[in-house]
Amino acid sequence: MTDPDGDVGPSDDDAEPRVLVVDDEKRVGQAFALWLDDGHRVEIATSGEEGLETLTDDVDVVLLDRHMPGLSGGEVLERIREAGYDCRVAMVTAVDPDLDIVDLPFDDYVSKPVDREGLRAVIDRLLRIDQYDRRVGELYAVGRTIATLEATTPLAWLDDDDRYRELCERRAELEAETRELVGSLDADEASQLFETVVGGAGSDDVDVGVE
Numbered sequence: 001m002t003d004p005d006g007d008v009g010p011s012d013d014d015a016e017p018r019v020l021v022v023d024d025e026k027r028v029g030q031a032f033a034l035w036l037d038d039g040h041r042v043e044i045a046t047s048g049e050e051g052l053e054t055l056t057d058d059v060d061v062v063l064l065d066r067h068m069p070g071l072s073g074g075e076v077l078e079r080i081r082e083a084g085y086d087c088r089v090a091m092v093t094a095v096d097p098d099l100d101i102v103d104l105p106f107d108d109y110v111s112k113p114v115d116r117e118g119l120r121a122v123i124d125r126l127l128r129i130d131q132y133d134r135r136v137g138e139l140y141a142v143g144r145t146i147a148t149l150e151a152t153t154p155l156a157w158l159d160d161d162d163r164y165r166e167l168c169e170r171r172a173e174l175e176a177e178t179r180e181l182v183g184s185l186d187a188d189e190a191s192q193l194f195e196t197v198v199g200g201a202g203s204d205d206v207d208v209g210v211e
Contacts, residue, residue: 016041017127018058022051022076023065023092032063035116036123048076055080059087061126063119064106066093074104081105088126088137092119097148102163107141109148135181139174142167 018041021029029044036042043059045051048071055062062080066073077089090108097109107129108122129137146167149158158164 017060017123018043019061019063019123020045020051020054020059020087021063022046022048022068022073023063024068025065028065032119035119040123048072051076052079055085055087057085059085060130061123062087062089063092063123064089066091066095077104077106088129090122090126097152099149099153099157099161099163101145101148102167105141106144107137108144133181135174135177139171139178142171142174146171 016039019032019036020043021032022045023029023032024046026044026046029046033042033044043054045054048068051062051064052071064073064076068076071079073091073093077091080087080089088107089105090110091104091106092110092112092114094112097111101109107126110118110122114122125140129140146164149164149167
């Protein structure tokens with residue numbers, strides 16, 4: 001486990017989810033570590049380069065700042081995906097999103113400032129997604145991208161953008177595929193899936209077939 005100063009120490013519970021915070025503002029990483037100290041193993045990196053050096057296969061969630069000296073958060077994210085790490089990545093950033101986020105393969109986009117409850121809720125949803133197959137994870141990520149764009153970009157701009165339309169079409173495809181999955185679940189499991197995907201998507205348009 002990492003203490004709020006960023007020093008790595010032994011952990012007595014390897015079952016705890018491991019979270020890597022990558023942010024050039026050390027105090028941000030320290031705050032996140034304190035907020036997540038109960039039930040999570042947290043490590044802190046203060047640059048994109050250090051984040052990539054620290055990342056290993058047993059990291060479950062990366063909380064990644066977007067604007068950093070050296071390697072940007074976007075560059076770090078691309079390298080994480082290219083390397084094939086099986087972790088969820090949430091961009092946690094003060095950078096206002098625009099249409100270029102369509103090309104960023106994140107799982108969630110969280111605007112700073114974020115509070116303890118909000119941060120823990122994001123991590124809990126990302127961890128729950130791993131209980132399902134890749135279609136659920138992709139549906140969640142696509143839904144979060146669409147919700148972020150719709151919350152920050154004039155709809156007239158979105159309607160004229162091919163990337164946004166393609167994203168909405170992909171969401172519809174994933175919803176249809178996910179309905180097949182829902183049909184194989186019992187009522188409680190289906191309800192939990194619905195809450196995980198729609199609760200974080202921020203969009204009333206997401207439909208996974210749960211009444």
